[in-house]
Amino acid sequence: AQSVTQPDIHITVSEGASLELRCNYSYGATPYLFWYVQSPGQGLQLLLKYFSGDTLVQGIKGFEAEFKRSQSSFNLRKPSVHWSDAAEYFCAVGEGAPGGGNKLTFGTGTQLKVEL
């Protein structure tokens, strides 16, 4: 069965500093990988996804993530964090090629705090 590990429960960074959130996955086949952000009172929002091709993917809000098959990782990065980035971030892996009946397996999330 597939699984996702986000080793950091909480991360605090200063505004303007760079950010990296870690995500490791376990999946036997080609992974379909996602990063979501959850702000209080709002639904999860998709930041970016990786299906195939270029292993460095760009997302919304200035985020990017790099797929490294050898490390089974899909870490999320941002070069300069803004106070509005404070939220909870979830990494997820998809089951099977895109089509009908796809399911997502989520990690436990990383709570990001931004210090001004």
Add this chain to the structure above:
Amino acid sequence: GAVVSQHPSRVICKSGTSVKIECRSLDFQATTMFWYRQFPKQSLMLMATSNEGSKATYEQGVEKDKFLINHASLTLSTLTVTSAHPEDSSFYICSARGPGQGGYEQYFGPGTRLTVT
């Protein structure tokens, strides 16, 4: 676009009673809706998948008689927690996917916090 709402955002109920949570797609028709459960400090766990007009498909270990899902229209799905107990207290999140959208495309609601006393 692609907004999903949930109602109520918070609900407290007494043990043994039933509570209904609504999930609506506001600006698109949701042919498929998903219900997740999130425990504190834990990941979202998929409970069931519902397609409009047909019975929901429950994940292994989820009691279908306890968590009743009805997807009666293209914009509304409901989750009813029957005979609720304190261990049912959790954060319930729905998501929706519209026709023509990709297999992994889904839009999430803001969640409903259920507390059973």
